[in-house]
Amino acid sequence: MSSSTEEDVLAGVGPRLRALRRARGTTLAELAAETGLTASTLSRLENGKLRPTLEQLLPLARAHGVPLDDLVAAPPTGDPRIHMKPLRRFGLTVVPLTRRAGGIQAYKVIYPPAGRATTRKMQTHEGYEWFYVLNGTIRFVLGEQDLRLGPGEAAEFDTRVPHWIGSADNRPAELLSLFGPQGEQTHLALSSHR
DSSP states (O other): OOOHHHHHHHEEEEEEEHHHHHTTOOOOHHHHHHSSOOOOHHHHTTTTOOOHHHHHHHHHHHTTTTHHHHHHHHOOOOOSSOOOEEEEEEEEEEEEEOOOOSSSSEEEEEEEOOOGSSOOOOBSSSSSEEEEEEOOOOEEEEETEEEEEEETTTTEEEETTOOEESSSSSSOOEEEEEEOHHHHHHHHHHHHGG
């Protein structure tokens, strides 16, 4: 990268940092507490008075929940398509649809027919989950509620409430599921209990 191109890339970092912070409704003091950088350093970065370093950009990218490339407006490289391998556990297939570290994660989940599923075990964990039924019929048990959802229906719930999701009949069921980092670890580890 030539020095003029490098300067152009770095010149855009400040306005992007300011826009991300304002979009989140975060003050410089709140962002300082979140990142370990001083409010003065953050202000100088946003105003272009300080050249950003990797050590400063990494905690800022984490705090804002964006890839580092978004902060420096790196040119697109390679193929933008996501080629993730499905995970298979006890008849359940989970296909990652995002590859960005942190933040909300998206998965396509395929539940086996009800007769082939493992035992139904309610689970709880920190966070919230949202899912949208793509195909088939989902049986969704949330606390005392026992619901059936079909294609085009969605649910959002607090995952601290005991819950279970599976196919409602003798056909596989597919859904799109979104959850945060705490839910990602739990779902992938506990998928055998669904």
